[in-house]
Structure formats: C-alpha cells, structure tokens
C-alpha cells in the first residue's frame with residue numbers, strides 16, 4: 001500500500017503575478033515546478049502548516065485566503081493529497097532557500113513550466129481566473 005501524503009501549496013500573488021518554485025535536481029519530482037509549501041504535520045490545520053512552511057522555505061509571511069483546489073495524485077513514491085490556497089504577501093519578500101529557482105509568472109504563462117502532476121488542476125483553474 002502506498003503512503004498517503006497530505007500537502008498544502010501557496011499560490012502567492014503579487015501585482016498580478018504568481019510565485020512558482022522549482023524543485024532541486026536531487027529531490028523526488030526532480031526539477032518539477034510546484035507551489036511553495038509542504039507536508040501537513042500532525043495536529044496542524046492546513047493553514048497552520050502553510051504558514052509554517054512559507055516562513056521556513058521562503059522566509060516571508062503570507063495571509064491565507066480561499067482554497068483553490070484539492071487534488072489527489074498517485075506518484076510512484078506515494079499518494080499526494082494537495083490542497084492549494086490563494087495567498088498574499090504581508091511581511092518580507094520570498095527568498096530562494098530550498099528551491100533551485102523561483103519565478104513570478106502571469107496566469108496565462110504558467111503552462112510554459114513543467115509542473116508536478118498534482119498541480120495541473122490548480123494551474124488549469126488559475127489559467128481561467130483573473131488574479
């Protein structure tokens with residue numbers, strides 16, 4: 001049986017652009033693009049997990065808004081349950097720490113990147129949304 005992995009992702013929007021982050025070459029889903037975030041730890045709400053991950057990974061603070069998508073995707077290493085949320089920067093600017101690269105893209109530019117499979121429904125929704 002594969003592990004269920006519960007993950008939250010932040011769609012951080014500033015001046016109409018969305019923050020995209022590229023995974024490192026030696027990680028699972030190597031070089032794929034994703035939204036900053038990570039696994040929900042026991043006892044955390046999805047929002048608490050996202051706040052913690054963004055501070056850890058991006059060294060900034062966000063205000064978390066509405067949920068965008070909830071997807072389930074079975075990778076070879078486990079079943080990822082990904083929930084994404086609209087977020088707004090409230091303190092600091094994202095800093096590159098764990099990721100290989102970050103980019104700010106317009107919603108209609110998102111499909112130019114090679115996204116982790118679990119992210120595709122969020123990308124499709126953002127493509128149709130005015131942010």
Ligand SMILES: Nc1nc2c([nH]c(=O)n2[C@H]2C[C@H](O)[C@@H](COP(=O)(O)OP(=O)(O)OP(=O)(O)O)O2)c(=O)[nH]1
Pocket residue numbers: 005007008009027028029033034035036037038039080082116117118119
């Ligand atoms: N943060 C994030 N993770 C995603 C997205 N899409 C997606 O499939 N994932 C996967 C990648 C990982 O397997 C998992 C997130 O957990 P993580 O960020 O703690 O994982 P990781 O690979 O960096 O760390 P590790 O536990 O494997 O060492 O969910 C996304 O948009 N954001």
